[in-house]
Amino acid sequence: MIDFEPKSGPFAHTSNSSNRIMYTVVLTLLPAALMGVYQFxxxxxxxxxxxSVVAIxxxxxxxxxxxxxxSACLDGSALxxxxxxxxxxxxTVPMWLAAFGSVFAIVVGKQIYGGLGQNLFNPAMLARVMLLICFPVEMTTWAVPTPIDFSGNQVTVPQGWLQFDGVTAATSLSGLQHEPVSLAAQFFGSIGGSLGETSALLILLGGLVLLYRRIIHWAIPVSFIAGLCVPAAIAALIxxxxxxxxxxxxxxxxxxxxxxxxATDLVTSPTSVRGQLIYGAMCGLLIWLIRSxxxxxxxxxxxxxxxxAASPLIDHYLRPSIFGSKSAVEKS
Structure with missing residues (x-):
């Protein structure tokens, strides 16, 4: 008879760590951020x-x-x-306001809950909403894109590109209800707005890399887009x-x-696929309702x-059964 001591399982190994995940997400986001620098x-x-520096x-x-x-301040989560x-x-947001928002995101949005993995709300979005409510004028003053011109045989740097202040303009969201903005401008990012509105193309490519690396799951992006586009399509038809x-x-x-x-933040989103589908669809639907x-x-x-805020409740009712538990065996 073979003498062995049984161990609990299952056993899963992966090369991913929290540090690796955070820095991978940062790297995939850098092209869109650099596109913002090019535009503004x-x-x-x-x-x-x-x-970034104030957050760290x-x-x-x-x-x-x-x-x-x-040393945990360099694990990539604060960055x-x-x-x-x-x-x-x-x-062109004032630098004191950007610094204040970063401090609020880390202290109130993250550390007050216990640090990485404990926060209920997305820290960056919590800070953005706080800034928008407290400083609506500064948070809704958008800059006109002044990209560097690479056409011809020379490089032309506009005077506005070198300045730390910019000329204000409406965003594409404002244009949705007034003068429509071309889809090409929205896709490539040659419009006024925040840095995250620079290039839908580069953000999409970065998201696909995260999906390929299995850092995020397809359920949230797909249901998010469906939750936003389905009611928008119905309303646009009517x-x-x-x-x-x-x-x-x-x-x-x-x-x-x-x-x-x-929405794909691993800490604040549900763990089950069914929960993520509901979570993403709710995000998309609420965005359309707020915009409309x-x-x-x-x-x-x-x-x-x-x-x-609803994520723990979604997890409570849709959390998958633990491997080897009585409920999992009964289901199988």
Whole structure:
């Protein structure tokens, strides 16, 4: 008889770690961020740097005060939070406001709950909503794109690209109810708005890389897009003069960023596939409702935070059975 000591299972191994996941997400988001710098100039670069650096410093101070290992401030989570916040801000937002938002995201949105993995709400979106409510003028002042011109045999850098202040303009979301913005401009990002509205194409490509690397699951992006586009298509068929088309809804604002980078947050989203499908569909539907009938033209941050609050309830009723449990055996 073979003498062995049984161990509990199953056993699963993966090369992914929280640090690797965070930095992979950051790397896939960098092309869209750099596209924002190309479109809006040094002002956007300043916003990206301030949000990212202040978020890491705030994380370091919180860990120091809590008596935890301060090296955790470099695990990529604080950097990703600052980067996502910067992508949701206007390019020419005052630097003190960007820094304040980053501190709020780390302290109130993350560390007050216990740190990484404990927060109920997405920290970057919580900070964005706070800034929008407290500083509506600064948060709705958008810059006109002033990209570098590479046409011909020379490189032309516009004067506006080198400045830290910009000329304001309406966003594509404002145009949905007034003068429609071309789908090509929305897809490639040659429009006014936040840094996260720069290029739906680059955000889509980054999201596909995350799907390929299995860092995010297909359920949330697919249901998110369906939840936004299905009611938009029905409304556009009924009253095309009053409602924007599904593609305009999807390519404008922060919808693409929300579908692949914000709603898919591993901490604040449900764990089961069924739960993720419901979660994503609720996000998309709420965005369409806020855009169509609310007082704010953009609804990604509000929608994500509301569904974040419902995520534990979704998990409670739709959590998958534990492998080897009595309920799992009965189901099989």
């Amino acid at each position: 100039g040094l002002a956007s670069l300043q916003t990206l740097l301030v949000c 410093i705030a994380e370091y101070i919180c860990l120091k005060l809590l008596g935890r290992a301060t 990703l939070t600052g980067l996502l916040l910067a992508m949701s801000l206007p390019a 009253a095309p003069e009053s409602f924007a088309s599904p593609l305009s809804q999807l390519l404008s604002g922060g919808a693409m960023l929300g579908a692949f980078y914000i 009938f609310g007082n704010y033209p953009e609804g990604v941050a509000f929608a994500v935070l509301m569904v974040n």
